[in-house]
Structures are given as C-alpha cells and as structure tokens.
C-alpha cells in the first residue's frame with residue numbers, strides 16, 4: 044500500500060475503498076447473536092441456538108473459545124447464568140474488536156499517520172479507589188437488570204422490565220467512579236422505555252442495543268470502567284475541533300487536538316473531555332454553560348487559541364484528564380493551520396482494549412480539494428474520484444456549523460467514522476468556498492455568538508432557573 | 521441512510537425540544553403514561569402531579585401532598601390539559617399521540633385532548649402520584665451532579681442529531 048503523502052495532510056480516501064478480509068463473516072456472527080437478543084434467551088428457539096453457536100464459532104482459536112462454547116450451549120438450552128451472559132458479551136466484543144483493528148489499519152494507510160507505539164494499559168481490574176462493597180453491589184444490581192433484559196429480549200420489553208434500572212442508575216450517578224456505566228444505562232433505558240412494549244415496536248435497532256447491552260455488561264465487571272492515568276503532558280495543545288455527544292440526561296464535549304510535547308518528542312493526537320448530567324429539557328446550545336466551567340479549553344477553542352499544559356494527567360489512550368490548574372491560555376492557533384501543518388505528523392493514540400469497537404473510531408482527518416455533492420443517501424465529498432459519505436446529521440444544533448455550510452465547503456476538518464458497513468466523515472469545521480471563511484461546530488463552546496446561539500443559551504438558563512427554584516421549594520420538604 | 525438495524529448509532533428517539541418550564545417543570549412519557557408535574561396557578565408552594573395512561577386514557581391529578589385535584593373528578597382538569605400541551609411542545613404531537621395510542625391523522629394538543637375526552641376515560645385508581653413525584657425529584661437531582669473530565673467513551677454511541685421531534 045502506498046501511504047498518503049506525508050507532506051500534504053490530506054487523507055487518501057481511495058485507500059478506504061478496499062475490502063477487508065473476514066469483515067463480512069465477523070459482522071454476520073455479530074448479527075446472528077444480535078437476533079438472539081431480539082427474541083430473548085428465556086425460551087430459545089432453534090434459530091437462536093444457531094445464532095449463539097455462530098458467535099461462539101467466531102471466537103474459535105482465542106482464549107474465549109471454550110467458555111464461549113459452554114455459554115452458548117447453556118443459553119441455547121434456556122439455562123444461561125449471569126456469568127454465561129457476561130462471556131457472550133465478551134465474545135461479541137472480541138469479534139467487534141477485531142473489526143475495529145482491521146479498520147484502524149486501513150485508516151492508518153489512508154491518513155499516512157503513524158500509530159502510537161505505547162501499549163494500551165488499563166486492563167480490567169486496575170485500580171479503583173475504596174468503598175468497593177457498595178460499588179460492587181451496585182454493579183451487581185446493574186448486571187442483574189441487564190440479564191433480565193437479555194431474557195425478555197427486545198421484543199419482550201415492557202415497562203416493568205425497563206423501569207427496573209431506575210433505582211440502580213440513580214444510585215450509580217451519585218458516585219463519579221460509576222458515572223460511566225450510569226450514563227450508559229441511563230441513555231439505554233430511556234430508549235428502551237420509549238420503545239415499550241417491544242412486541243409492538245415497528246423495528247428494533249438490533250446492532251445498537253446489542254452494543255449498548257454488551258458494553259454495559261462488561262462495564263459491570265469490577266474495575267472495567269477505570270481510566271488509569273499513565274503519565275503527564277507538558278507542552279503545547281493545538282485544538283482541531285469539538286465533538287459533542289448527548290442523550291436526554293447527559294452531554295459530553297470532546298476536544299480533539301494535536302499535542303506538541305515540550306521535551307521535543309513527537310507530536311501526538313489527544314482528546315480532552317467534559318461530561319455533565321443534565322435535565323432533558325436543556326438542549327442545543329444550552330448545554331455549553333454546563334460544560335464550560337470545567338474545561339477552560341472550550342474558551343480557547345472559541346477564541347482560536349492554543350493552550351500550554353504543565354503536568355496534565357493523560358491516559359495511554361491519549362485522553363487528557365483535564366484540570367484547569369494544569370493549563371493556561373497560549374497564543375493564537377488556527378485549527379486549519381493545525382490541520383494542514385501539525386496533524387500529518389501527529390501520531391495516532393492507541394485504543395484501550397475495551398474501546399476496540401467500530402463505533403468508537405473517531406480519527407481526525409483533513410480534507411481539501413473535494414467536490415461536495417449529494418447521492419441517494421445524502422451529502423458526499425468526492426475526494427480524488429472516490430466518494431466519502433458526509434455524516435452531516437452529526438453536526439450539532441449547538442453550533443453555527445450547518446449542513447448547508449458543509450455542502451458549500453472547500454476544506455474540512457472532520458472525524459473519520461465507520462458505521463453499518465461504511466466509512467463517513469463527521470465535519471468539525473469547514474472553510475467555505477469563495478470567502479474562505481471558517482465555520483466551527485464548537486464555535487459557541489466558550490460563549491455563544493449570534494442571535495440563535497444567544498437565544499438558545501438564554502432559554503436553557505431560564506429552564507435551569509425554574510428547575511432550581513422548584514427544587515429549592517420542593518426538596519426542602 | 522445506512523441499514524438502521526445494523527447501525528451502532530441509529531437514532532431511536534429525537535431530542536426533546538426546548539420549552540418554557542414555568543407551567544409544567546416536568547413532563548415525561550414513561551411507565552406507559554404521559555405524566556408530569558404542573559405548577560399551581562395560585563399557590564407558588566404547590567404543584568400538581570398529573571397523568572394520563574396510554575391506551576385507556578385513565579387520568580389522575582393530585583397535589584404533591586396527595587390531595588385529589590377538585591377539577592379532575594369526572595374528566596380532564598386544567599392541569600392535565602396543560603400537561604398534554606407541554607408534552608406536545610417537548611416531544612412533538614406525533615410522538616405523544618403514538619405513545620398514548622391516540623389515532624389521529626394529524627394530531628395536535630387540542631385534537632388529542634378532545635379525542636381522549638370523547639372516549640370518556642375513567643379516573644386512574646393506581647395512585648401513581650408518589651412514583652411520578654419521586655421521578656421528578658430524581659430529575660431535579662441531575663442539576664446537582666458534578667460534571668467529570670474523565671472520558672465517557674460510551675457516549676460515542678449517542679451522537680447529536682438534527683432530527684427534531
């Protein structure tokens with residue numbers, strides 16, 4: 044394979060078109076298991092027994108082979124225990140992990156960037172501070188609810204099964220160590236509740252719910268959700284853009300950036316995140332005020348500045364564990380200059396073992412010289428004759444970037460993603476043709492500008508004020 | 521669109537739409553009911569817990585201290601009407617109508633309220649008020665939880681969407 048020209052940071056979209064050996068078979072095994080969860084494992088039918096066997100066969104030759112075969116057999120007999128279901132979740136995760144790895148190799152060829160050498164640590168079972176008895180029982184309660192889901196299946200969902208998560212999630216949310224799993228379960232349960240009764244649902248998002256279910260199952264294993272800090276970062280941080288995630292009661296902003304260590308070692312890609320719980324009526328640009336006080340980097344993004352880091356904790360996966368005490372504002376830094384000049388030389392971070400999943404792929408890329416057009420599925424950038432789908436639905440309403448601006452763009456900073464069998468690019472910022480003005484999805488992160496943004500922030504602030512007033516009166520009693 | 525059933529990031533529920541919360545600080549479609557908390561028009565210290573059950577449209581309304589609402593003896597009181605209006609603002613009429621199983625070609629708050637009233641629903645005897653009120657308090661607690669700067673990789677499965685309710 045010919046790597047992308049390291050001198051121009053533009054991604055080689057043609058190298059994403061190749062087929063990956065074994066990919067279809069791996070995904071077919073995943074789909075087979077996902078259909079098992081659609082019907083549930085309470086009274087398995089022959090089709091489900093076959094689906095379970097298919098998954099177990101897919102991990103043949105790995106350390107999971109023997110336990111997966113046993114778990115599949117017991118589940119097919121309608122006698123799966125919690126441990127068996129954990130093994131099946133692990134087997135499914137392992138298959139998707141191999142898909143992730145194959146996709147990342149293809150992506151590295153397209154971007155021409157080196158993959159970080161540092162081995163991923165963060166083995167399950169790693170350090171987790173005290174009070175473990177209470178935590179262990181909450182994790183157990185979460186796992187027990189997930190097993191109830193697996194037994195009823197998505198088609199057997201009813202309000203009684205779904206509402207079983209509420210007390211567990213409430214208790215978990217209060218503990219920052221369990222926040223990861225709590226946030227997942229909360230968003231998952233809200234979706235399940237909206238689709239009750241499952242028997243009447245028009246269709247079922249089988250891959251998605253099996254993803255969320257198996258991920259949650261693995262996170263109930265003690266220590267699995269730990270995010271071990273493996274070092275510190277001192278040097279210059281050059282932001283590329285902001286990726287926003289949200290469900291009804293949580294929002295996360297993730298800043299992708301190039302980090303240039305002060306010691307002169309090679310630059311690398313890093314992320315900084317902030318995640319806040321929220322009431323479901325705080326939406327759109329109203330989420331930024333919840334996040335802003337905890338990540339000074341958001342203001343730097345809006346101001347077009349770099350930041351200077353001193354001893355910022357960082358994980359092996361390139362996640363900065365942000366604390367404002369370790370950062371101060373730097374000089375002006377245009378993300379497009381960063382994308383053109385600094386991004387090509389930055390090494391890709393490695394992925395934590397548990398995070399090896401195609402949906403977790405979010406690789407910063409720079410695109411230029413493409414033709415923007417549409418096909419039956421929506422917006423497409425044609426890069427050197429090769430079409431690349433543009434996921435403009437992922438452009439958040441919480442910023443000034445719009446699908447229209449993306450469609451009229453000449454250069455784009457984005458995140459390369461993969462879902463449902465295809466690559467796509469999620470735009471983080473574009474330069475429009477003609478005036479070459481830049482528009483960033485995260486432009487309002489540090490402070491909304493323009494009528495729409497200011498109004499949305501005001502509306503959210505009013506909503507929060509009403510809730511606080513109500514809480515003040517009613518929680519006192 | 522890629523195959524929805526094989527998409528890890530398939531959008532299942534559209535985000536809520538922002539609305540003013542003064543009239544009804546809490547509205548949700550949960551437990552097979554449209555339920556929520558409606559502020560009293562006259563007493564700032566009082567709220568009403570109101571609900572309508574999907575399918576049967578059985579209704580209930582009482583204060584947070586469990587006193588029955590005088591307006592909800594034989595039919596929907598004003599609190600329940602407010603609840604339906606605010607739910608339509610938050611979730612869109614289509615989603616509320618589907619959840620409550622009100623069959624109308626082009627539902628809006630008024631036509632839905634009329635259609636459910638015409639079915640002469642009975643008062644709901646299940647005493648869900650305490651559950652609804654505790655869910656409201658749980659909802660308020662989201663404001664008190666501290667944000668974290670450790671990454672939550674699971675939120676990669678929850679991208680924003682421009683789809684609206």
Ligand SMILES: [Zn+2]
Nearest residue numbers: 581589597599
């Ligand atoms: Zn009433």
